[in-house]
Amino acid sequence: MASSCTQLCLPCRHFLCSKTVASTWQYCTQVRHCIAVTRVPTKIRNGSFIINGNPIISQAKQRWKQQMFCYSDLAANHLATPVKEDNGVEEMSTAEVVPYKSPLLPIARDALLATESQMSFDLDAAAEFSALEVISDEEAVNISVPSAIPPASTSLRDYVDQSETLSKLVQLGVNLWKLEQRPNVGSMLLRLNFNTDVAPRLLFLKEIGVEDSRFGYIITHNPFILTENLEQLQSRVNYLKSKKFSSETVASMVSRAPYLLNFSVKRLDNRLGFYQQQLNLSASRTRNIVVRLPRLLCGSLEPVKENLKVCEIELGFKENEIQHIVIAVPKVLTANKRKLTQIFDFVHNIMKVPHNLIAKFPQVLNSKYLRLRERHLFLEYLGKAQYDPTLPNYISLDRLVSLPDETFCTELALATLEDFCLFQKTL
Template sequence: MASSCTQLCLQCRRLICSKTAASTWQHITQVRHCTTVTRVPTKFLSGASVIRGNDTATQARQCWKQQIFCYSDLTAKHLETEAMGDKDIEELSKANVVPYKSPLLPVIESQMSLDLDAAGENSALEEISDEEAVCISIPAAMPPESTSLRDYVDQSDTLSKLVQLGVNLWKIEQRPNVGSMLLRLDFDTDVAPRLLFLKEIGVEDSRFGYIITHNPFILTENLENLQARVSFLKSRNFSPESIASMVSRAPYLLNFSVKRLDNRLGFYQEKLNLSASNTRNIVTRLPRLLCGSLEPVKENLKVCEIELGFKENEIQQIVVAVPKVLNANKKKLTQIFDFVHNTMKVPHHLIAKFPQVLNAKFLRIKERHFFLTYLGKAQYDPTLPNYISLDRLVSLPDETFCTQLASATLEDFHLFLKTL
């Protein structure tokens, strides 16, 4: 019923306003033109231009006021005509008096249509209770920039899941451009396939956080390249368990090409004159040898040969037993050798036989040797009685060292250390 009444009203209004629509559009156009003129900025470059700019603005205001007055007058006359009854209009027609018809804009039917369903909806200005206001959730906006990744964890699904895996974001954000790289990654399409690959090759779930923390770039590596590098290691007779252990302890291992991995293996095998089995052995125990620079390795080999005076077979024996000697600190290496060889009087062949002493703490060696010297038991020659091997000297805990090698108590050893 409401819709029928609305349609009738619209028809009557179209009859009243259709003949004057053209003139109305003309008035509206003039009004818009005046508005446009008033909004045009004027560049004031001189005094004359200031006067012209003020004249233009004044003319525009006057034109605008005239159109507003005209528009208001037309509206008032239109309302008076609408207030006249049908009988009044017929009497005016008989008297050859045409009632005034307002040149107002024609009303569009679609704008006057009633939407009864929308009337029942809540208004945006309607008051709500405190309980309803508390239930309204407002999503937090992601900051456009930040110096810390923690500001993005709540909004980024990738970062939140990486944190759950044990990734240390505070370490990653210290590296340039890595944080923005992680924010661009999608967990399902970028991260999850790499994690599944690591799991397939035998890496434990608990190592995912360590690997990504130290090598976040593995998340951008091509899966085919990763698989090719694992296949290469298998072709060199590395067991699946060894590969998983190497990747877990050297996260950058799979970022290097097959050619580089092959060159590294060939270098150690040729430089140290090792067999393929011994080469796999030292690389499996210290996979960083395949990832790090070769310069420290070359320098340590020269130090062992030239400065320390070891023979080639002795160097080979030391490296196979303790691969860490290859990338050990040069100063520490020479300090320990100097003390063991010159102070403790241990010859080269015994040091090569027990190379663990080169990887021990210098202070431990020094304290224990001085304690044994104080007791008169510092005897490192295997051909003499009361022989003490270098291996036991540096590997035993303090209490066992005191009871088995020094034949003293732990308290005596601590009292002696206070005298040093």
């Protein structure tokens, strides 16, 4: 009984003491280590699996498979061979060998199968996006790298290369440095698509007669026209044409007053009615004023009302005189109040020009105060400051403020330009 037990234990002792089992046990340890490592939860990004945050290449996968199968085959071959005792014990026949099944073999095979089934899809998907895989030059050239768009910036200059809309607007002559100073305008322009948002509005402006060279000016001063509804823009143009504004006139008004088409038909109608009633003008004269200064339909009415009161109460003009002044120089309605009163005070109180002559030549109210003062003092120095048309050597107020310096000196002052320059240095 003891001998049979000894014979039965020989495979076990030989298995535990052999060098082959030592290497087999080393492979088993590697298997368990790989199982522990590969059971780390995976992360999914954009439909691909990533193990431990790093992709696993196909070469490592194949090498791991080969090691596991070598271990399995080695263990199987070892257990199937007869055992020979070194200390003189007779070799057992193949029939007498007790089939010993190592507990390591099924564990290794089961681990291999479980790990293989768990990682087969993971490894294939991760290897497809591997950063360590060697690719050819042609594949490297075909890789498209998205351009980096700054998440935030204080200047639209940083987005011109990445935005088609901004690059096309620059080509049209739009001053982006002016637009970026206005709140929320830069963000609005970046959200616009050139083909669907910008191009249809530019085509509309071209159809109503606006020249291409004016696109940059219009968008620079009124970028919000790019967000206006095309049907509403067309309805406003149709309204102006119904008020007997010609197509050429409408195009000219839009080119010089970029905000004109941003206002509703009701507001445009109210503005035209206001000027016609306040100034007691006919429809044709009202159109004449608006055509010459189209921003009257865009700006606030409060400065206009204030200037009309200033002309009537502070400056002392009569209603018909105010009417004549506005028809001749519409800018008086939007002029700075301080500048208007300063020029009138100098002309009326210093130059001694009466109200009727100022109303007859209202261009003097739109002139530069410094030029008017210098020329009057020079004429007074020469003894030729005479503005009464009933007296000899009369000098018209219109010519006084409109002629260039050289013509003023030779025709009105009868002096040289050098004399006038020397006199200016004494002021």
